[in-house]
Amino acid sequence: MKSLIACMKKEIMEQFRSGKLMILGILFVLFGIMNPAVAKMTPWLLETLSDSLSQSGMNVTSVTVTAMHSWVQFFKNIPMALIAFVLLESNLFTKEYQIGTLVLSLTKGLERYKVVVSKTVVLTLLWTLGYWICFAITYGYNAYFWDNAAAQNLICSVICWWLFGLWVIALTVLFSTIAKSNTGVLIGTGGSVLAIYCIGLFPKVKSYVPTLLMDGNSLIYGIRDVQTYSSVIIITVVCSVVCFATSIPIFNKKTI
Amino acid sequence: MDMLQITGLHKRFGDKEVLKGLDLVVPEHSIFGFIGKNGSGKTTTMKTVLGLLAADAGVMMVNGEKVVYGQTATNRFIGYLPDVPEFYPFMTAQEYLRFCGEITGLKKSENEQRCKELLTLVGLGDETHRIKGFSRGMKQRLGIAQALLNRPKLLICDEPTSALDPVGRKEILDILIAVREHTTVVFSTHILSDVERICTDVAFLDHGVIGMQGTLSDIKTKYRSEEYLLETEHDTDLLMLQQAFPNLRQTGKHQMIFCERDYTMFEVLRFVADQKILLVKMERTEPTLESLFMEVTRN
Ligand SMILES: Nc1ncnc2c1ncn2[C@@H]1O[C@H](COP(=O)(O)OP(=O)(O)OP(=O)(O)O)[C@@H](O)[C@H]1O
Ligand SMILES: [Mg+2]
Numbered sequence: 117m118k119s120l121i122a123c124m125k126k127e128i129m130e131q132f133r134s135g136k137l138m139i140l141g142i143l144f145v146l147f148g149i150m151n152p153a154v155a156k157m158t159p160w161l162l163e164t165l166s167d168s169l170s171q172s173g174m175n176v177t178s179v180t181v182t183a184m185h186s187w188v189q190f191f192k193n194i195p196m197a198l199i200a201f202v203l204l205e206s207n208l209f210t211k212e213y214q215i216g217t218l219v220l221s222l223t224k225g226l227e228r229y230k231v232v233v234s235k236t237v238v239l240t241l242l243w244t245l246g247y248w249i250c251f252a253i254t255y256g257y258n259a260y261f262w263d264n265a266a267a268q269n270l271i272c273s274v275i276c277w278w279l280f281g282l283w284v285i286a287l288t289v290l291f292s293t294i295a296k297s298n299t300g301v302l303i304g305t306g307g308s309v310l311a312i313y314c315i316g317l318f319p320k321v322k323s324y325v326p327t328l329l330m331d332g333n334s335l336i337y338g339i340r341d342v343q344t345y346s347s348v349i350i351i352t353v354v355c356s357v358v359c360f361a362t363s364i365p366i367f368n369k370k371t372i
Numbered sequence: 373m374d375m376l377q378i379t380g381l382h383k384r385f386g387d388k389e390v391l392k393g394l395d396l397v398v399p400e401h402s403i404f405g406f407i408g409k410n411g412s413g414k415t416t417t418m419k420t421v422l423g424l425l426a427a428d429a430g431v432m433m434v435n436g437e438k439v440v441y442g443q444t445a446t447n448r449f450i451g452y453l454p455d456v457p458e459f460y461p462f463m464t465a466q467e468y469l470r471f472c473g474e475i476t477g478l479k480k481s482e483n484e485q486r487c488k489e490l491l492t493l494v495g496l497g498d499e500t501h502r503i504k505g506f507s508r509g510m511k512q513r514l515g516i517a518q519a520l521l522n523r524p525k526l527l528i529c530d531e532p533t534s535a536l537d538p539v540g541r542k543e544i545l546d547i548l549i550a551v552r553e554h555t556t557v558v559f560s561t562h563i564l565s566d567v568e569r570i571c572t573d574v575a576f577l578d579h580g581v582i583g584m585q586g587t588l589s590d591i592k593t594k595y596r597s598e599e600y601l602l603e604t605e606h607d608t609d610l611l612m613l614q615q616a617f618p619n620l621r622q623t624g625k626h627q628m629i630f631c632e633r634d635y636t637m638f639e640v641l642r643f644v645a646d647q648k649i650l651l652v653k654m655e656r657t658e659p660t661l662e663s664l665f666m667e668v669t670r671n
Contacts, residue, residue, distance in 0.1 A: 122474030126460065133462040216458040220518060223422045225448035226475045368442045372424055 119226055123234035127208075131238065136204055144246035147197050148253025152261060155185035183262040184336065187270070190254050191277065191332040197250065198281050201243060202288055206301040208235055209292035218372050229364045232293065236360060239285050247278050272342050273335035276349070280329035283352050284309060286359035293367040326352040373436070375400045375526050375556040376421065381430035383416055390416050392580035394430070398526075398558055398573070403548060405567035405588075406560040407661075408577035409669055414560040415455055417577070418528055422452055435525055448476075451524030451555075455531050457515035461504035465496050465514050468503060469521060476522040490517040493547065495540075508535040516544060520551060527551065529559040533566055545570050564661040574661070576668040583668040591664065598632035599657045602640070605650035616643055626652065 131137040158181055212218045222228060251274055258264050267273075284305065291304030309327070316325040328348045334340040376398040383391040390413040398404045408414050419425040421432055423444025432439040434446040459468050466487060473483035491497045494513040506514070512535045519527055532548070533541040548557050549570050561567060567574055568588070575585040584591060603626050604610050610628060614620050619634040630640065644651060 118477055119475040122471055125474075126463075126471055129467075130460065130462055216454075216456075217460055219424065219454055220452070220457065220459070220472070220515075221475060222444075223424070223447050223450060223452040224472060224476050224518075224522065225445070225450075228443050370442075371426075 120230045120234060123226075123230055124237055127234055127238040131242065137242075139204065140201065140242060140246050141249075143197060143200055144250040145253060147193050148250040149257070151189040151193060151254045152186045152257035154189050155181050155183075156261060158185060181262070183258040183264050183266045186254060186258050186262070187267050187336050188333060190251075191273075191330075194247075194250070194277060195330065197246070198243075198284060201246070201281075202284060202305060203302070205239060205242075206288065206292070206305070207298040208239070209289075210296065210298045210301060213296055213372065216372075222372060228368050232289065232360075232364050232367050235292075236285070236289050239289065240282060243281050243285055244278070247281060267336040268338040269335040269342055272345070273332035276329040276335070276345060277332050279349065279352055280326060283326050283329075283356045283359075286356035290359040290363045290366075293363040293370060324348055324351055326355060373400050374398060374433075375402075375435060376558065377431075377433040378417070378421070379431050381417065381420065381432065382428040383413070383420060383425065384428055390580060391420075391430075394577070394581055396575055396582055396585065398556060400556050401552060402556055402573045403552055403571050404556070404558040405571035405574040406558055406577065407562070407564070407567060407574060407665060408560070410562070412577045413580060414577060415530055418452075418530055418558075418560065421528065422447060422450065449525045451519035451522070451527045453512075453515040453519040453527075453529040453532055455534070456508075457511055457518075459503045459506075459511065459514065459518075462502060464502055465491060465499050465506075465517075468514065469517060472518050472521050478522060486521060490520060493517065495543065509537065509540055512536060513540070513544075516547060520547075520555075523554060525555060527555050527557045527559075529557070531561055532559055533561065533563060541566070564665060568661050576665065578669050584664070588661075592658075592661075598637075599629055599663070600632070600637060600640075601627060601629050601653070601655045601657050602651065603627050603653040605652055609647075609649040612647060613640075613643070613649070629657070 131140075159179055162179060218231065221231070255264060264270060287305045287308050288301060291301045291308075295301045295304055312325050313327045316322050316327045322328060323344060324347060326348065328345070329352060331340075335342070335345070374397050376396070378394060378396040381391050381394040381396075382389070394413075394417060396417075406414055406417070416425065420427050421434065421439060423439055423441050423446070426441040435449045437446050437449075439446050460471075463471065469487040469490065470483060473487060478486065488497070491499070494517045496510065496513055496517070499510070503511070503514070512532065516529075516532060519529065527548075529548075533544055536544060545566060548559070551557065571588055573585075573587050574591060576583040586594070601623075602613070603624075604613070605626070607626060610622065610626060613628065614622070617630060617635050617640065620628045620630045622628045643649075
């Protein structure tokens with residue numbers, strides 16, 4: 117247990133001193149502010165554009181912005197934040213393989229699974245923290261400008277998206293134990309998500325693939341109700357656990 | 373008891389067979405010199421013992437326990453210094469050692485004390501900068517410190533003195549001698565004078581097998597091929613001798629060496645007497661590790 121805590125401490129120290137923590141902090145705060153800001157600016161944008169638009173024959177009726185616009189922005193922007201997160205953290209394992217820093221730790225008798233566990237815990241922690249900070253900022257501004265009650269199933273929809281992020285992290289960890297370079301990690305993770313997304317295009321399986329969790333808009337507009345998400349939530353949790361559990365025996369046999 | 377025992381170790385990389393049935397026994401409390409040319413497989417052998425490389429065949433025992441590849445439990449007995457040690461560059465030396473102590477489960481107070489003690493021992497006591505800016509020699513010193521941290525039963529060092537200045541080399545060798553009481557030391561090297569200075573046992577690795585192994589003194593007596601040094605007064609005499617005994621090796625302007633195996637001493641002396649060659653000196657020399665090394669790796 118003590119060695120596991122030491123590993124986590126080391127991971128956090130690395131995030132801090134390498135500047136990754138600051139980049140992630142700025143990123144999530146910025147996205148959090150951007151969602152309501154873009155919504156707030158929509159009428160103004162349309163107004164300035166209306167002249168040129170009406171000349172081209174389009175008629176612009178004035179729009180009333182609600183919290184919904186801001187939440188739609190949220191679900192539009194958060195994939196970008198997740199992609200940035202994965203890009204930034206894709207070398208968490210592979211950098212250690214390339215430099216060879218794990219050799220000394222492992223030859224001291226540190227159990228290998230502790231390396232995987234500590235890195236996964238720190239990734240989960242960072243994603244959770246960043247994601248909910250982003251959410252809290254958007255929520256706060258929305259409550260100030262408009263009324264969050266406009267969005268239905270709000271908490272459920274954002275929890276779904278958070279869970280989707282955890283599944284992607286589990287994939288990242290799995291491919292980090294398989295691949296040697298971070299290009300491999302990115303190809304593996306990105307490829308898997310893309311493949312699952314494509315599978316999800318078939319209407320029959322649509323409700324059972326993790327990428328459905330990205331569709332927060334259907335929930336807040338009340339197009340789908342929460343019950344239809346229950347099976348996909350279970351499937352995603354199981355998938356994430358399986359990915360994580362597979363990465364440990366793979367890492368145990370890896371040439372460091 | 374033997375601290376490390378390797379039997380029939382095979383390892384190949386692609387079509388290149390590096391180790392071809394290596395057998396090695398390291399007795400407890402010895403300082404074991406592991407000698408071989410560049411690329412002979414010293415690092416490969418050590419990495420296999422640490423479970424970092426999978427052996428193709430063979431059994432390795434550390435402190436009586438079998439070594440397995442991957443999750444290697446026997447590593448808890450071992451302190452390892454790789455040929456090029458790599459540390460987390462964002463930590464300072466103190467932080468790194470403390471981290472090492474924590475992952476090996478040292479108690480907090482003991483850890484603090486041990487870190488301080490070892491950093492002073494390797495001469496990094498006042499170093500407060502991050503490892504990022506360390507020189508190779510400084511890394512090597514930190515490497516020794518981390519290897520000794522949890523008082524390992526077996527210390528494996530891969531060319532521990534290769535990046536050090538002469539003073540640093542002596543300091544590290546002195547450290548190795550000092551830890552011998554509690555620890556068995558195995559170290560690989562090309563520097564034969566280091567071996568002669570501190571080793572109790574040696575093994576020569578050549579062409580994937582151990583060419584020679586034993587205590588340093590045993591090996592020296594056993595492989596003693598009588599060597600004689602001759603010094604003549606005139607260089608012309610030397611030429612004459614060389615014509616008569618082509619296997620003579622010239623070592624100086626008036627000096628040469630021959631082996632008993634090639635020519636007997638009396639044969640040479642008879643020639644000297646017949647030709648009335650003036651000798652300045654004739655001497656039977658001690659075999660050096662270098663000549664043994666040459667002999668093992670002759671072809
Ligand atoms: N990962 C690898 N892939 C392919 N070949 C390798 C690998 N590691 C080592 N070798 C080969 O194995 C041989 C032995 O290498 P090793 O590093 O064990 O030699 P060494 O005795 O430690 O040499 P040195 O004295 O230079 O440190 C070399 O010929 C090397 O080319
Ligand atoms: Mg080597």
